Amino acid sequence: MTDKPTLDDWQTLAAKEVKGADLTWRTPEGIDVKPLYTAADVTTDPGLPGFAPFTRGVRASMYAGRPWTIRQYAGFSTAEASNAFYRRNLAAGQKGLSVAFDLATHRGYDSDHPRVTGDVGKAGVAIDTIDDMKILFDGIPLDQMSVSMTMNGAVIPILAFFIVAGEEQGVPMAQLDGTIQNDILKEFMVRNTYIYPPEPSMRIISDIFAFTSANMPKFNSISISGYHMQEAGATQLQELAFTIADGMEYVKYGVASGLDIDKFAGRLSFFFAIGMNFFMEVAKLRAARVLWHRVMTQLGAQDERSKMLRTHCQTSGVSLTEQDPYNNVMRTTIEAMAAMLGGTQSLHTNALDEAIALPTDFSARIARNTQIVIQEETGMTKVVDPLGGSYYVESLTEQLVDGAWEIIERVEREGGMAKAVAAGWPKAMIEEASAARAARVDRGEDVIVGVNKYRKADEDPIDILDVDNHAVREAQIARIRKVKVGRDEAACQAALEALKAGAAGKANLLELAVDCARQRATLGEISSAMEAGFGRYATVPTPVKGIYGGAYENDARWDNLVAGVAATERRLGRKPRMLVAKMGQDGHDRGANLVSSMFGDLGFEVVPGPLFQTPREAAVLALESDVDVVGASSLAAGHKTLIPELIGHLRDAGRADIKVIAGGVIPAQDYDFLHDAGVQAIFGPGTNLIKAAEDVLRLLGHNMPP
Numbered sequence: 001m002t003d004k005p006t007l008d009d010w011q012t013l014a015a016k017e018v019k020g021a022d023l024t025w026r027t028p029e030g031i032d033v034k035p036l037y038t039a040a041d042v043t044t045d046p047g048l049p050g051f052a053p054f055t056r057g058v059r060a061s062m063y064a065g066r067p068w069t070i071r072q073y074a075g076f077s078t079a080e081a082s083n084a085f086y087r088r089n090l091a092a093g094q095k096g097l098s099v100a101f102d103l104a105t106h107r108g109y110d111s112d113h114p115r116v117t118g119d120v121g122k123a124g125v126a127i128d129t130i131d132d133m134k135i136l137f138d139g140i141p142l143d144q145m146s147v148s149m150t151m152n153g154a155v156i157p158i159l160a161f162f163i164v165a166g167e168e169q170g171v172p173m174a175q176l177d178g179t180i181q182n183d184i185l186k187e188f189m190v191r192n193t194y195i196y197p198p199e200p201s202m203r204i205i206s207d208i209f210a211f212t213s214a215n216m217p218k219f220n221s222i223s224i225s226g227y228h229m230q231e232a233g234a235t236q237l238q239e240l241a242f243t244i245a246d247g248m249e250y251v252k253y254g255v256a257s258g259l260d261i262d263k264f265a266g267r268l269s270f271f272f273a274i275g276m277n278f279f280m281e282v283a284k285l286r287a288a289r290v291l292w293h294r295v296m297t298q299l300g301a302q303d304e305r306s307k308m309l310r311t312h313c314q315t316s317g318v319s320l321t322e323q324d325p326y327n328n329v330m331r332t333t334i335e336a337m338a339a340m341l342g343g344t345q346s347l348h349t350n351a352l353d354e355a356i357a358l359p360t361d362f363s364a365r366i367a368r369n370t371q372i373v374i375q376e377e378t379g380m381t382k383v384v385d386p387l388g389g390s391y392y393v394e395s396l397t398e399q400l401v402d403g404a405w406e407i408i409e410r411v412e413r414e415g416g417m418a419k420a421v422a423a424g425w426p427k428a429m430i431e432e433a434s435a436a437r438a439a440r441v442d443r444g445e446d447v448i449v450g451v452n453k454y455r456k457a458d459e460d461p462i463d464i465l466d467v468d469n470h471a472v473r474e475a476q477i478a479r480i481r482k483v484k485v486g487r488d489e490a491a492c493q494a495a496l497e498a499l500k501a502g503a504a505g506k507a508n509l510l511e512l513a514v515d516c517a518r519q520r521a522t523l524g525e526i527s528s529a530m531e532a533g534f535g536r537y538a539t540v541p542t543p544v545k546g547i548y549g550g551a552y553e554n555d556a557r558w559d560n561l562v563a564g565v566a567a568t569e570r571r572l573g574r575k576p577r578m579l580v581a582k583m584g585q586d587g588h589d590r591g592a593n594l595v596s597s598m599f600g601d602l603g604f605e606v607v608p609g610p611l612f613q614t615p616r617e618a619a620v621l622a623l624e625s626d627v628d629v630v631g632a633s634s635l636a637a638g639h640k641t642l643i644p645e646l647i648g649h650l651r652d653a654g655r656a657d658i659k660v661i662a663g664g665v666i667p668a669q670d671y672d673f674l675h676d677a678g679v680q681a682i683f684g685p686g687t688n689l690i691k692a693a694e695d696v697l698r699l700l701g702h703n704m705p706p
């Protein structure tokens, strides 16, 4: 009989097996993950589900009692098409709705506005009037279906339309069940679909808390979102810390505006991304619940429901690839399992084609069935928090709680999240993490199957959905006209005037907007009435420096590129210049920031174009800055309209010599169209930035060795 092996015995044996190699893995969060965890790594008892601090779940019975809500985020083109899509999905097993709006709607513009020609109906449904909203939910009883709406910028008109759509269906607002995203801080940080400056934007949120807590007891007044931070490149630790800190800030604003914390806090909800680091994601959701309980206790909440973090999750969009796209089904399945093992309340699983387009019926079915199979075939729902007690998961949970707490304390020391966002350091931190990740992927250190390893020689393009946005825009414009002709103009203008006055004073904006919606004011009119007092917010991108280049120290390909840029500089008699242009209402700036960062590190003079330019404005900036190349970044499907228009303006100005390249979410099916329009190079998802830079130098006439 031998003695029981000790940890030292294990260490000796393992070291022998791997010949002394270090098996510790440093994650992007800076956590050193060891190859083995034991009871010695866990210091806290996670307690029981349904009890504070809810580490193991907010409900005692969790999915054994009721599985999470299968809630697929969708919306495209018209209200009619989206309504038909919802009804098909509900008939096939989906349980809750989640509406995606187009970018024109997000930014408070009606479909007939000249700034949104490329955006209408593209990445979501176009909603201009209460009539659109009624069609969207036609035949879907709003007293029985919980509806989530991802809306932040134009949150007041959209929520007003929703309330009036319910009213006109015979459902009083007290019975409306659902969630509005309404999370503006992360918009200023990463997503950019804001309309107004931070201060009035925060007031809007408090007004919504006040109105919904008084009138809509079943409605979740906010979905405090980390999702977009991870999509923008944040580590899970950053996502966790900044999301909880955002939540704290909202609660403080609500309390400062005179609300009783326990009156509104129970209807705050959260939203996280679930990426491919499986155990880290499980631990992140558990840590989030612990942190929220701690924060809310500190802020003075008494009711346990105020301290319960309930969340929606979505599998990660950035983890999906255009290359070998069926791998995305596996990725999404793994991520869905992490979300459910972490204890989510509601889940969206991405479709396999989501890296390049909106889902088709085919891809949406696989995505939905991924959840149904987990819920109904695997038995995984039968046990509450089955990973509870795993040494590794418990240890990671503790480390994430501690790591996030440090960041939260820094935020608090510096005056809270609104101030931190204004100072810009959370965004810079996320962009640094994003640049570091991109460099690891390009160097093959982080493996992406089918992209930087095991890549197929030939890709077979898959069928994708293409929205004819000209047709959608025409249809929307016709409906706006019809609504305006049919309304009582004087009553509508009076309601809008009252809203304008309310924005200048202290009245509840949502309450006033509900009147505007009843009087058939459009989304653009309601937004403009508030804009008159608040103004429209704009920022200039500030790409990070040195992170991407720093990762390439002593790398021959990088050095070659730097030499190529220097040679081009000598030939031109000045540094080569590039405008990184963002046109249309697409605020996804991760790709643009990365490109600006990398070309800056290589020695280009980069002009980071402001967000939301029209093609004409981008052309004027290109001419004024006398650039050699314009890189147009498009992630929201506006490329076929906006980029050809930009090229037209450059040609009209006699500068057809300025090279235009395109990057972002551009499906292979559109390449010929864009090449014919004059685009000289296209860089789709999964592009290796080093190779892209080599191509750009060749375009600028440098004899870049292959």
Ligand code: 3CP
Binding pocket: 059, 060, 061, 062, 063, 064, 065, 066, 069, 071, 073, 096, 097, 098, 146, 148, 149, 150, 178, 179, 220, 223, 227, 228, 269, 270, 271, 310, 311, 312, 314, 345, 346
């Ligand atoms: C739940 N319930 C239970 C149990 N579990 N009752 C008894 N036993 C159980 N085991 C009850 C709950 O208390 C609740 O009732 C009801 O069942 C519904 O459950 P839920 O857990 O609250 O679930 P749900 O209604 O789906 O709400 C989930 C949250 C909500 C709270 C997270 O906010 C939500 O649906 N969020 C979705 C957000 C979303 O879709 N976002 C899309 C982003 P009571 O309410 O009466 O307590 S898409 C963005 C994409 C990227 C982009 O932005 O561009």
